Amino acid sequence: MAFIKHYFLLLVIFSLSLNVYGKLSTNFYSSTCPNVLNIIKEGVDEAIKKETRVGGSILRLHFHDCFVNGCDGSILLDNTSTFQSEKTAAPNNNSARGFEAVDLIKAKVEKACPGIVSCADILAIIARDAVVYYGGPTWKVRLGRRDSLKANRSAANAFLPGPSFDLNNLTTNFANVGLSFRDLIVLSGAHTIGVARCATYRAHIYNDNNIDPAFAKSLQQTCPRNTGNNNTLQPLDYQTNFRFDEKYYQNLIAKKGLLHSDQVLYNGNQRADYDVKKYANDQCKFFKAFAKSMVRMGNIKPLTGTDGEIRLNCRKPN
Incomplete structure (x- = not known):
């Protein structure tokens, strides 16, 4: 009888361990790398002070990582003899940046806690810290992701949202x-933070009707219809480019969204228009909703347990 009770207890413990296995936790590194959040925050602050726009770039890296096979750090991998980097996929090529900032932060983390903290988790943390640096909301980042062993360039081409997407494309893309x-x-x-290249907004300022004519004309001065200037930069939020706030939504209502994929969020769809107006008029509601959505996005198909690895260098598998 004692043996049966003991065996039953082991089954219960095993079952409970299965229930928690694979889940992310806000205190994942509390014993193995207790100072990791401070190390990363200092690194993010240093990076943005050195280059003001890099915070928007590293926030975008987290997005573009999670939308391709989940939040696994794959976007950080360089080309190898066995796979092509996601960095050269169409939505990332000449666009994704901030990799050097990630390298410096990873090096500091490795010095403090060798082989403990994944690149995927670092991306999730620096995304939050960048938002906070620019005056945006904070949230508790769930941790415990592991790093992929390879990149998936074809998936990056297929699944990352593009600047020419309409509302149906975007809805399907996010639902996927x-x-x-x-x-x-x-x-x-x-x-609300960051910049975009002329090549990404050219079609919107010349071909679309749902844009303020004066706004379009001002952008056309430095982004010609057919020739050159592809890399000319414009702020995604022309009002407060380096401030995380609700102005992005106010821009959409004024038909001054820089990208086609921005302005389609306020273009006659009742559900979308309602939410845009809500967040344009209430920064607190936007901040609260943004924090919750970032947690959900950060939980897209993470590698956990014994899957993947903890990369020592974010640019290459161990």
Whole structure:
């Protein structure tokens, strides 16, 4: 009887361990690397002080990582003899940046806690810290992700949202990774910081009707219709480019969204228009919703347990 009770207890413990296995936790490194959050925050602060726009870049890296096979750090991998990097996929090529900042932060973390903290987790943390640096909301980042062993360039080409997407494309794109229509509206608010290249907004300022004519004309001065200037930069939020706030949504209502994929969020769809107006008029609601959506996005198919690895260098598998 004692043996049976003991065996039953082991089964219960094993069952409970299965229930928690694979889940992310806000205190994952509390004993193995207790100072990791402070180390990363200091690194993010240093990086943005050195280059003001890099915070928007590293926030975008987390997005583009999670939308391709889940939040696994794959976007950070360089080319190898066995796979092509996601960095050269069409949505990332000449666009994704901030890799050097990630390298410096990873090096500091490795010095303090060798082989403990994944690159995927670092991306999740620096995304939060960048938002906070620019005056945005904070949230508790769930940790415990592990790093992929390879990149997937074809998936990056297929699944990353593009600047020419319409609302249906965007809705499907977000649904494919388990995110809702409201997550789409909320997470697009990340464009309250950052810049975009002429090549990404050219079609919007010349071909679309849902744009303020004077705004379009001003952008056309430095982004010609057919020739050159592809790399000319414009702020995604022309009002407060380096401030995380609700102005992005106010821009959409004024038909001054920089990208086609921005402005389609306020273009006659009742659900989308309602949420855009709500967040344009209430920064607190936007901040609260953004924090929740970032947690959901960060939980897209993470590698945990014994899957993947903890990369020592974010640019290459061990």
